[in-house]
Amino acid sequence: MLSSRQYLNRGWTSKQRDDDSENAWLPVQKVPSQVHIDLLANNKIPDPFIDLNELAVQWVAEKDWVYRVPFKCQTEPTTDKVVTTDIVFEGLDTFATVYLNGIQILQSENMFLSHRVHVTELLKGNESENVLEIVFESALLRGRELVKEHSHEHRFIARQTADSRIPVRKAQYHWGWDWGPILKTAGPWRPIYIEQYVARIDDVWAQNEVSKDLKRCSGSIFAKTSGARPGNDKILVSLSLEGNTLFEKQCDIDSSDLVEISYNLDDPKLWYPHGYGEQNRYTLKAVLIRQGSQSTLDSKSKLIGFRRCKLIQEQDSAGKSFYFRVNDIDIFAGGSCWIPGDSFLSEISKDRYRDWMKLMIEGNQIMIRIWGGGIYENDSFLDACDELGILVWHDFCFACGSYPTYPAFLESVAQEAKLNLRRFRSHPSLVIWTGNNEDYQVQERYxxxxxxxxxKDPESWLKSSFPARYIYEYFLPKLVKQEDPSVIYHPSSPWGDGKHTADPTVGDIHQWNIWHGAMNKYQDSHLLSGRFISEFGMEAYPHLQTIRSMITDKQQQYPGSMTMDFRNKAYDHERRLMTYIAENFQIRYDLPSFTHLTQVMQADTMSFAYKAWRRQWGQPGARLCGGVLVWQLNDCWPTMSWAIVDYYLIKKPAFYAIARALKPVAVGVSRTCHEWTKGHSNPTLDARDTKFDVWIASSRLVSLEAEVKVRFISIRTGRDVLKPIILSKVSVQPNATTNVIGNRIIPPLSPQFEDTSKPFDLSLYDPYVIHATVMVGDEVLATDAAWPQPLKYLDFPDRNVDFRIAPERDHIAISAERPVKGFVFEETKGMKLSDNGFDLIPGEKKQIKVSGTDTESLRWTYIGAPAASLEIPQL
Known part of the structure; x- marks a missing residue:
């Protein structure tokens, strides 16, 4: 008998525990689910994602909830073999007591755990009905009780929302964050099923090491069984690639139920990040065989990959490096941070995870950081990363707090760490575990x-006011070494050898002096680098369709309305947003125009930062910056935030700006950006003193010979104001930064600007765009433009934008007589564009592929456009 599963996903009902009314029990559409989903489906609460409705559902968190399902189960063996029946709970959110036919079978206090409970003796006969009931107690109230119970031994500190989240092993963002609502969920959030078997394979996994020359992979394969008969049952383990078996061995099972088999592979096909090689994966399979009958009792298989990954931290002239080396290739880790994909985690499908990760590849991003205030992510998430070639950085689930270490808490953490390390250890995409998110910043602040x-004594740390150091620097690294010795461990994000978390010379940093902190100008990104930037960001509104779907009251659909302010959870959001808008743009405050300004500002921030920090990738042995991860890729609900793609997977212009900056070959142009925000700054310096640089960043592993062309184009007229610079044979170095033009000085374009003793005549000032193009043969590999800053000082008379729609209606050619800044199509659900949020340069046509919408219905705008949202003209 092979093991079998019976999913308990239908037939559930739920109710508020203290509601004994006749109609208290409500139908549940499916499990997995969470209480808000079921209340909404039964019209008991308004949609928390709309208007101010989040406030109307806060009472849900203060109640206990009960879920119940009747089911029948085959209990009599159909052969002479004894059948074991388990109920498996992959995830219960969070304080859950489970009863089967009135008997308590499980009590759990950790959302991150799965449970397997033997229930063979508790089940009723084949034709009888069993009842499974789960009581979920309020995590909000239990959290408060735990704080009170342990306050004499620990100081509970939470930088975001309530201290009561700290002792609760539940996704911390459920208490609300500066981008998400307060929606404390409860319920069976992952699948529940009955599994029957004679004997089973609990797990099969491999520990391996790829040799330095990449020619050999060796290690051990492990298989863990339950119910097998030592001396009688055998296990057959195999490794295959593309249907060809490369390794196979059968062995006995002893009383430990654990089998270990050594293996060696010559010339293994390795797993590489996207753009650096193939994502080869082997099938690892274990089959449990009963001797005598030679029957197969169980089998388990999974896809695994082999790669040699190192975190390179070496002393150099700038401090200590921090970058990843995969299969002997230095990798610039350009990518994003990931928050949970929904406030209601049970709603995220496998396909939705895959769609998100496909966006990473579309945007030339190859690393995703799973943030510590969420969950240990779904298997589907990691599967997609394995398949697509996305490197995964995963925080353990601690964020922005001071966590306790009393025995029950440590035991729960040990269980979750072991379980999730084991769950993820076969994924080649997962390259680093990090102890927490920003908890050392809490240590510094308080x-x-x-x-x-x-x-250096871990036992002493337990007695300190920062006992969580024991978790991050002793407890977790020990478990990582035990369960997955090949993976990298880093104590925190950010962290650098015990130095201050903002130290740019070592480790990773979270660069929040743009937006938070000092609120530096984003044009100063080149001054704000570090060895690895694992967080930074800039807020922007989502597109108008998303705004109007989350704010349905038309009277509230304007910037600064009560509902708009409520939907933005960032601290001092309007003050910070308006500061950056006012510093850089001529303010237009109607909703379409203001939305556009925030989006262009966010895109420009991404462009300045990614270009500057990728430039510092440098050369082998001088990797000044090893990677950049924007905060954040996604949203958990419809909102305005730092996300570069909104809740509905609608991309903001910033997404495309990052994609351009992370192209395999990208050109960068920078020009001197003179101070304009301080009281005695001279705003005429841009006309009098201009220097510029041009460089090429390449992730290709071979050198290129390219042509570089630099133009200087009048913003007023669209004509070239200087003769272009053309460099015909530029050697582009592989996997490095090539400096092409350094600190070149452009003379003033009007003689009157050279004499600073004369009044500055604005009528003679003709600002220009510096535009660079990199070509190999007839192929344009990359372009970039550097505009005078700030943009609000520039005039944009009619740009004479021209559209040509292809006969197939699948792409548009766009051109302009004068330079256009921040051309943005208004995107909607299902729309797919090859580029957006770009500049238009006279003499060039921008080809945009379009799908998911009619080209004639596209709406667009740009900085200084005569109307906020214009339609494509009928041609």
């Missing part, structure tokens, strides 16, 4: 005990 060099 001056908690931390003497990194002086105190």
């Amino acid at each position: 001056r908690l005990d931390y003497r990194y060099e002086e105190d």
Whole structure:
């Protein structure tokens, strides 16, 4: 008998625990589910994602909830073999007590755990009905009780929302964050099923090491069984690639139920990040065989990959490097941070995870950081990363707090860490585990005990005011080494050898002096680098369709309305947003125009930052910046935030700006950006003193010979104001930065600007765009433009934008007589564009592929456009 599964996904009902009314029990459409989903489906609450409705559902978190399902189960063996029946709970959110036919079978206090419970003796006969009931207690109230219970031994600190989240092993963002609502869920959030078997394979996995020359992969394959008969049952383990078996071995099972088999592979086909090689994966399979009858009792298989990955932290002239090396290739890790994909996690399908990860590849991003305030992500997430070639950085689930270490808490953390390390250890995409998100910043802010060099005794850390150091620097790394010794461990994000978390010379940093902190200009990104930037960001509104779907009251659909302000959860959001808008743009405050300004500002921030920091990738042995991960890729609900793609997978212009900056071959242009925000700054310096640089960043592993052309184009007239610079044979270095033009000075374009003793005549000022193109043969590999800053000082008379729709109606050619800044199509659900949020340069046509919409219905705008949202003209 092979093992069988019976999913308990239909027939459930739920109710508020203290509601004994006749109609208290409500039908549940499916499990997995969470209480808000079921209340909404039964019209008991308004949609929390619309208007101010989040406030109207806060009472849900203060109640206990009960889920119940009747089911029948085959209990009598159909052969002479004894059948074991388990119920498996892949995820219960969070304080859950489970009863089967009135008997308690499980109590769980950790959302991140799965449970397998033997129930063979508790099930009723074949034709009888069993009842499974789960009581979910309020995580909000239990969290408050735990804080009170342990306050004499620990100081609970939470930088985001309530301290009561700290002792609760539940996704921390459910208490609300500066991009998400307060929606404390409860319910069976992952699948529940009955599994029957004679004997089973609990898990099969491989531990391996790829040799330095990449010519050999060796290690051990492990298989863990339950119910097998030592000396009688055998296990057959195999490795295959594309249907060809490369390794196979059968062996006995002993009393430990654990089998270990050594293996060696010559010339293995390795797994590479996207753009650096193939994503080869082998099938690892284990089959459990009963001797005598030679019957197969169970089998388990999974796809695994082999790669040699190192975190390179070496002393150099700038401090200590921090970058990843995969299969002997230095990798610039350009990518994003990931928050949970929904406030209601049970709603995220396998296809939706895949769609998100496909966007990463579309945007030339190859690393995703799973943030510590969410969950240990779904298997489908990691499967997609394996398949597509996306490197995964995964935080353990601690964020922005000071966590306790009392015994029950540590035991729960140990269980979740072991379970999830085991669940993820076969994924080649997962290259690094990080202890937490920003907890060392809490230590710094509240001056908690931390003497990194002086105190190396883990037991003493437990008695300090920062006991979580024990978790991050002793407890978790020990478990990582035990369960997955090949993966990298880093104590925190950010963290650098015990130095201050903002130290740019070591480790990773979260660069929040753009937006938060000092609120530096985004044009100063080149001054704000570090060895690895694992967070930075800029807010922007989503597109209008998303705004109007989340704010249905038309009277509230304007910037600064009560509902608009409520939907933005960032601290001081309007103050910070308006500061950046006012510094850089002529303000237009109607909703379409203001939306566009925020989007162009976010895109420009991404462009300045990614270009500057990727430029510092440098050369082998001088990797000044090893990677950049924007905060954040996604949203968990419809909102305005730092996300570059909104909740409905509608891309903001910033997504495309990053994609351009991370092209395999990208050109960068920078020009001197003179101060204009301080009281005695001279706003005429841009006309008097202009220097510029041009460089090429390449992730290709072979050198190229390219032509580089630099033009200087009048913003007023669209004509070239200087003769172009053409460099015909530029050697583009592989996997490095090639400096093409350095600190070139452009003379003033009017003699009157050279004499600073004369009044500055604005009528003679003709600002220009510096535009660079890289070509190999007739192929344009990359372009970039550097505009005078700030953009609000520029005039944009009619740009004479021209459209040509292809006969197939699948792409549009766009051109302009004068330079256009921030051309944005208004995107909607299902629309797919090859580019957006781009500049238009006279003499060039921009070809945009379009699908998912009629080209004639596209709406567009740009900086200084005569109307906020214009339609494509009928041609």
